[in-house]
Amino acid sequence: MKKIAKFMKVSKEQFVKDFLDAIPEERGFNEDKAAAVYDTIELPKRATAGSAGYDFFSPITFTLHPGQSIKLPTGIRAKMEEGWVLSLFPRSGLGFKYRMQLDNTVGIIDSDYFNADNEGHIICRITNDSKESKSLQIEQGKGFVQGIFTEFGICEDDDADGVRTGGFGSTTK
Numbered sequence: 241m242k243k244i245a246k247f248m249k250v251s252k253e254q255f256v257k258d259f260l261d262a263i264p265e266e267r268g269f270n271e272d273k274a275a276a277v278y279d280t281i282e283l284p285k286r287a288t289a290g291s292a293g294y295d296f297f298s299p300i301t302f303t304l305h306p307g308q309s310i311k312l313p314t315g316i317r318a319k320m321e322e323g324w325v326l327s328l329f330p331r332s333g334l335g336f337k338y339r340m341q342l343d344n345t346v347g348i349i350d351s352d353y354f355n356a357d358n359e360g361h362i363i364c365r366i367t368n369d370s371k372e373s374k375s376l377q378i379e380q381g382k383g384f385v386q387g388i389f390t391e392f393g394i395c396e397d398d399d400a401d402g403v404r405t406g407g408f409g410s411t412t413k
Contacts, residue, residue: 245320245389247283247294250359255281255315258361262311263300280380281315284387293386295331296362303377304368309343317360318387320351326387328364334384338376339369342385349387357405 249255252275259274269277277299284294296314304310318326328347334340343365354360364385368376378384394400 244324244391245318245326248317248319249278249281249283249315250317250361252278254359254361255313258313258358258363259299262313262363278315282381284316287383292388293329293331294388295383296328296364296385296387297381298378298384299380301378301380303375304340304366305375306368306370306373309365309367311363311365312384314362314364316362317354318349318362319354319360320389322351323393324351324389324391325349326389328362328385328387330366331383331386334376334378338374339371340376340384341367341369343367347385347387352403 250258255278256271256274259277260269260271263269263274281299282297284296286292286294296316298312299315300312302310302312320326326347326349328342328349329335330340330342347362347364349360349362366384368374370376
């Protein structure tokens, strides 16, 4: 196996800022509670030696009823070699049992996102798209998405020279 990346936590300040922006106040979080959540964040891990996916663990317990969504800051960033991408997918069992979906279908984390203004903070927006009226509950510290690193190529006549500063949609501005 080729080792091409490293997971790290974003700074506590960045996490608290993004967490308070994403999680509604009625859930009872403030700066101190968000900082306490940061201290519990685990780096993504593979479950077995044969696993392709790195499990990302939920920083909080939450329940999604059918049709509900949540924007969930993971507290994680990924530093990877150029020429690689991290793709995020729902964990298979959650997609199968609850139709849990990433709202952008597949999260694409480019290698230059690590240096973005938000420290490359990986934030997921997920939806319970259950058609069977099943509520989805994810406990704090349990895996909810998985990330897979993939090498990619570019066209012979590629002349991209832009520099990333932000996240979603920043490379097309």
